[in-house]
Each structure stands twice: as C-alpha cells, then as structure tokens.
Amino acid sequence: MQLPQLVQTQFLSVHDAANVIHKIGLKTVFTRLADYIRADYLRWHDFEKCARVANHSTDGVIELMPISDANSYAFKYVNGHPKNTINGLPCVMAFGVLADVATGIPEFLSELTLSTALRTAAMSAVAAQELARPDSKTMALIGNGAQSEFQALAFHYLLGIEEIRLFDTDPKATEKLIANLQSTALRLKVCSSIAEAVRGANIATTVTADKTNAAILTADLIEPGMHINGVGGDCPGKTELHPDVLRRSAVFVEYEPQTRIEGDLQHLPADFAVTEFWQVLARQAPGRRDADQITLFDSVGFALQDYSALRFMRDAARELGLGQLVSLIPELVNPKDLFVLIHPDTHVNQEPHRDEASQPAVAPLLADTLPVPA
Amino acid sequence: MQLPQLVQTQFLSVHDAANVIHKIGLKTVFTRLADYIRADYLRWHDFEKCARVANHSTDGVIELMPISDANSYAFKYVNGHPKNTINGLPCVMAFGVLADVATGIPEFLSELTLSTALRTAAMSAVAAQELARPDSKTMALIGNGAQSEFQALAFHYLLGIEEIRLFDTDPKATEKLIANLQSTALRLKVCSSIAEAVRGANIATTVTADKTNAAILTADLIEPGMHINGVGGDCPGKTELHPDVLRRSAVFVEYEPQTRIEGDLQHLPADFAVTEFWQVLARQAPGRRDADQITLFDSVGFALQDYSALRFMRDAARELGLGQLVSLIPELVNPKDLFVLIHPDTHVNQEPHRDEASQPAVAPLLADTLPVPA
Numbered sequence: 001m002q003l004p005q006l007v008q009t010q011f012l013s014v015h016d017a018a019n020v021i022h023k024i025g026l027k028t029v030f031t032r033l034a035d036y037i038r039a040d041y042l043r044w045h046d047f048e049k050c051a052r053v054a055n056h057s058t059d060g061v062i063e064l065m066p067i068s069d070a071n072s073y074a075f076k077y078v079n080g081h082p083k084n085t086i087n088g089l090p091c092v093m094a095f096g097v098l099a100d101v102a103t104g105i106p107e108f109l110s111e112l113t114l115s116t117a118l119r120t121a122a123m124s125a126v127a128a129q130e131l132a133r134p135d136s137k138t139m140a141l142i143g144n145g146a147q148s149e150f151q152a153l154a155f156h157y158l159l160g161i162e163e164i165r166l167f168d169t170d171p172k173a174t175e176k177l178i179a180n181l182q183s184t185a186l187r188l189k190v191c192s193s194i195a196e197a198v199r200g201a202n203i204a205t206t207v208t209a210d211k212t213n214a215a216i217l218t219a220d221l222i223e224p225g226m227h228i229n230g231v232g233g234d235c236p237g238k239t240e241l242h243p244d245v246l247r248r249s250a251v252f253v254e255y256e257p258q259t260r261i262e263g264d265l266q267h268l269p270a271d272f273a274v275t276e277f278w279q280v281l282a283r284q285a286p287g288r289r290d291a292d293q294i295t296l297f298d299s300v301g302f303a304l305q306d307y308s309a310l311r312f313m314r315d316a317a318r319e320l321g322l323g324q325l326v327s328l329i330p331e332l333v334n335p336k337d338l339f340v341l342i343h344p345d346t347h348v349n350q351e352p353h354r355d356e357a358s359q360p361a362v363a364p365l366l367a368d369t370l371p372v373p374a
Numbered sequence: 375m376q377l378p379q380l381v382q383t384q385f386l387s388v389h390d391a392a393n394v395i396h397k398i399g400l401k402t403v404f405t406r407l408a409d410y411i412r413a414d415y416l417r418w419h420d421f422e423k424c425a426r427v428a429n430h431s432t433d434g435v436i437e438l439m440p441i442s443d444a445n446s447y448a449f450k451y452v453n454g455h456p457k458n459t460i461n462g463l464p465c466v467m468a469f470g471v472l473a474d475v476a477t478g479i480p481e482f483l484s485e486l487t488l489s490t491a492l493r494t495a496a497m498s499a500v501a502a503q504e505l506a507r508p509d510s511k512t513m514a515l516i517g518n519g520a521q522s523e524f525q526a527l528a529f530h531y532l533l534g535i536e537e538i539r540l541f542d543t544d545p546k547a548t549e550k551l552i553a554n555l556q557s558t559a560l561r562l563k564v565c566s567s568i569a570e571a572v573r574g575a576n577i578a579t580t581v582t583a584d585k586t587n588a589a590i591l592t593a594d595l596i597e598p599g600m601h602i603n604g605v606g607g608d609c610p611g612k613t614e615l616h617p618d619v620l621r622r623s624a625v626f627v628e629y630e631p632q633t634r635i636e637g638d639l640q641h642l643p644a645d646f647a648v649t650e651f652w653q654v655l656a657r658q659a660p661g662r663r664d665a666d667q668i669t670l671f672d673s674v675g676f677a678l679q680d681y682s683a684l685r686f687m688r689d690a691a692r693e694l695g696l697g698q699l700v701s702l703i704p705e706l707v708n709p710k711d712l713f714v715l716i717h718p719d720t721h722v723n724q725e726p727h728r729d730e731a732s733q734p735a736v737a738p739l740l741a742d743t744l745p746v747p748a
Contacts, residue, residue, distance in 0.1 A: 005462035079478025088379035104453025149713035339523035
C-alpha cells in the first residue's frame, strides 16, 4: 500500500504560548529572544524584505508582514484597532506562520499576540543596549496598556533598569501595571504628568494606543543623554513624538522604507537622515556617540522580528513538547491527485497510516478527534 | 466574576472541507460557489484590492493575497512549487482567513488547497458562461494534474460540457483523471497531441504546472468561435500561450494590474487592450460579440475569488456544524491586561467560564483537549 506524504502543521495556541513562557521563565525568554533577533539582524542581506501590506478601515488596520530568506518564509497577520478596548477586545491581535521555502509547506502556525508583545519589548531592549547610556537605571513609561509590562521587564532583565516612572491618562491602566509587576524587583513610581515621568529618566518609552497624531513627547522634555524608545507611533496618522524631538536626536529605524510611511518619521522630509539599526549591530554605523547625545529608536515593528519570534516559539515549543498537529494541507498518495479527497468513492476521514516513530513529540493530531461520518 | 470577551476562531481542516463537499455534493458546491463569486464580482468597487505579494525562490513562490470590503477582510497564503510532485507533495498548497474589519478578529481559518481548486474551476466556468459560445459541448483539457478534474466537472455542471479531450505529457496523469471521472456522465477522449485535443473543441482549457514560458497553444491551433480558458500561466516566467494567441483574441482578465505581471499577458505591451471580467458581469462591457469571435480568459487567480470561497466554506461549514474552535487570539477580562496570561501567579490553562448557549454548533474547543500542566 502506497502511503501519503505526511504534511503536518504544528499549531501553537494562545494557551500553548503562555505555557512555553511559564515553563521557560520570562527572563530566559527575553534573553533567548534577543539572541534570535540579533542573529537574524546580523543576516540582514539574506532576507527578501518589503514594507507590510495594510488594509485600512475607519477604525483600524489589518496588515500582513511577509519576509523570507533562502530557508524560511514567515508572515504575520496583525490588526490595530484602538477602539477595541471599549468592547473588551485587545487593540492588537496577531498570528503567523513559518514555512519551508523549498516546498512551501506551512510548518508552524502560532498565535502571535503574546509573541508580538514579547518580541516588540525584546527588540526595544536590543536597540537600547546599543543606543542608551550603559549606566541607564531609570525609564519613563508613557502608556501603561497591554504592551507596557513587557517593555518594563525586558528593560529590567536585559539592561538592568531598576526604576520605572509611570504615566497613563487612564489611572486604571497604571494600577493594573503595578498589580502585575508588584512582585518584581522593579521600583514603580506613579507620575502625575508626562513631564514628571520623563524628567531625569535615562530612557523614555512611549507606547500609547490612540490612532492620532499626538505629541506625547515635545522637545522641551528631552534631556541630553536620553534614549527615546518610540513604540506606539507605528501607522500613518498614528504618531507620538513632536517632529522637533526627531530633529534633536540621532534617529535609528528598523527598515527605512517602512518607517518613512509608518513611524514618527512620517512627519519629516524624505531626506531626513536615519540609520537602519542592523548597521549598528554589524558595526557598519555608530550607535551612541557620546554620553550627551540624544538617541531615538523609531520602532514600528518589522517582519524580521516576527521571523525571529516564530523561530524562537517553534524551537521552544519543540523542546517542551507543546503544541498540536493540525491538518491544514492535504496529504496525498499521488500529489497530482487532489480530487481523490472529494471523490464520491473516497471515505472522507480515513486517517493515513502513520509511522509513529516519524512523528514529533506533540499532542495528538487534531484530525484524530474528528467524528467519522456515517 | 468578570468574564473574558470570547474570541474564538473557527478552524476548517482539510478533512472538514472534504466533508463539506461530500455532504453538499459537488454539483451544488459549484453552483453555490459560482453564485458567491458572481455576487462578489458585482460589488467590485466595494473592495480594497492589490496585486498579491510574492516571495520568489529558486524552485517556487510563496504568495499572500489580501482583499477587504467594509465588513470582511480575507487573505490567502498559497505556494507554487512545480517540482514538489517529485517529492510526493502538491505543487500548490493554500490556507486562508476571513476576518472582521470592524475589530480585526480572525473569525474563520480554513484549508484552501481544495477550496482553491474549487474556486479556480468555478471562476473559469463563470467566465465561460459569459464568454464561450452558449452551444459549447466539447472542451480540450491540456494538463491533467491536480486541478484538471475540478475544471472538467465545473464545466460539465455549469455549462453542460459533455465531452472532454485530454492531453498531458504524463500519461499517468491522464489515466488518473479517467479513473477519477469514469463514473460521471462526461465522455473522456484521450488525445495523442495538443493539436488533436484542441481541434474542433468549443473550449480549450490549459492548466499545466511547469514554471517556464511555454507555448502550449499556438495561433495555428485556434479556431473561430473558440473560448480559451488559460489557467496555468499565473506567475512571472510561467506562461502557456503564444503571444499571437492573445493577439487573435478578445482578452478578459480578473484584475488588470495583477494579470499584467502574472498572466500570459506579461508578454504583451502595456497598452495591449484587455477587459476586466467584472465589467462583463455588470453589463458595462460586452462579453462574446459573435459566434466566430475568439475569446480568452487569462486567469491568474485573484484574491476576490478566495474571499468568495472563504465565505462559502464558512457558511457551508456552519450549516453542517463542521469545524472546530481554536484559540488563536487571547481572551481577556481586561483588554489592556495581556500580561495576565503569563503572570507567574496565573494558572496557565484555566478555561474561561463559557455560556454554552452562546457557542456555535461545532466540535469542542481545541484548547479543551490540551493537557493541564501540573
């Protein structure tokens, strides 16, 4: 009997992803994820890159973010709907796939809402390791929503930040952050204004959600030596920094063509000079020049970080035996015979004979749980 | 106790999709799918459209095809790897998602390999209903691979085609088609050359897989009144028709900007006149003018057809109670509190309390089958 080629996709649900993080521990997750991100950024020229593809609507945006090298293809689906919280929904939700470039098989399908929060914070910290003053101990955190705890802890674990100065227009968001982080070693200071939070801070992180051209940070708030980690300005019409803040700073970006469209950079002329961050990591461009320079990472989120996050989550899930196999792609005895799947004589849910030894150590195939039709 | 907002994604596996088709019957599937396609094409201006985003590699391509209207967003992931069959894998594999534009929630995740074969054939038949001679009874089918049976049956059921003239360079492919369709009312004639298959046929369908600029059909083979359904030429460097075939024909396309890049049209000058097919359906442009005109549908596959296919499969699966809920997106009590999912004090796999009455009639939530960690 001829056996079909096995084409299974490993599926990592939200619960699986949370389980991966619980089992590995958040500090190790950030450390390993930062290693994946740095390794991938150092292979910058290996990747086929493009700005993400966005479909805009009145209240939000849905984007696809593909990227590939010679071996792997990754894409992320992600939305941005700032008003979602009114209906009890996250503003940002995501999932994605890692596929084999040689065959096109989608090998790994994962939730990416949690993973996006992790990789965004890890990317911010990786950038700050190169751009912030090495003696940085305090960070202002403007915006205490869904992404804020991840930023606070990534900077705590990867840069040694000891004190976070909190501000949000919604006091309940700040209370939530404090409740979530009270058992950590971080000192958390609630501030009554952005100015109070930023004053004297070594790093200023902005991570607000409103879809508007805001000026969360203005030039008068910026002090010599400060590093600005601008995370929330990531969409046309959604910015956080007054253009003068960028003019006073050395500006670093993930992928210039995308940031010119989506970043706080959108308000500056096309010839305003910026540095792609991979050049700093590769020692092809300087990072921070001196202790007084103002540095700014105008982060919008680039597909390469999701490529890194997908690789990390896949590897970690494999190590831990988490995840499930799903039947996303047909398994065929004869690859030119797709019709057999729906031929009237075909018994629909016949499970292909499986060689158990060839199966990865994951939970049972989802299809096994399906009822067999009469 | 505050309850989290339920955010479930309905997942339709390959087995579920095959089951949908078995239960509804292929003739009704084609009829209903054609209705969905026509309805969506008649709303052409409601859609935000773009050419698909392709990542090319040595042996293939991986593409993302997004499209949206004010209510729904759809995208398809699809590969094209002609050499896959050597390793027992399909050349084309696909999956996709239908999402809610208002919130960004990915509501329906489905296999699309089977569905792509169905929608491609349904689209070909919908076009031929407008473009082929109404008295068409015979079709040449050049290329007898994975898509061929679907083409044969869509034309049988939707146009009344009675005889199919078969040619493939691989005789085993033709044998497979005959075995699959022997119990239908179609007359199947094996031909020893393309010329023999095409001679006297009312419709010539080309659906070959090689990634090369081929000339499967040349102008000398084309007879007055013929309709050419060019399906396999769908990628830069992958064409089937000699440019003179297009020059002799009235050429119809799905979405002109994409077909100029990907279709057989890629070999013709940018000002070569074509008609977008929606105009014919909307009676804004003529279809076939007279019985002797040669018409050509230069099909490459457009995102709108996948939007239609996803809608149809979602609706059909709902009617039949097929599919499963998967946890692709976090369910949160406080949408600004994503961190709670990985907080050390959070019990990872605690299932949110569910109101059974609010659940659609599908199989159990996949997450329910997960082992609870110790």
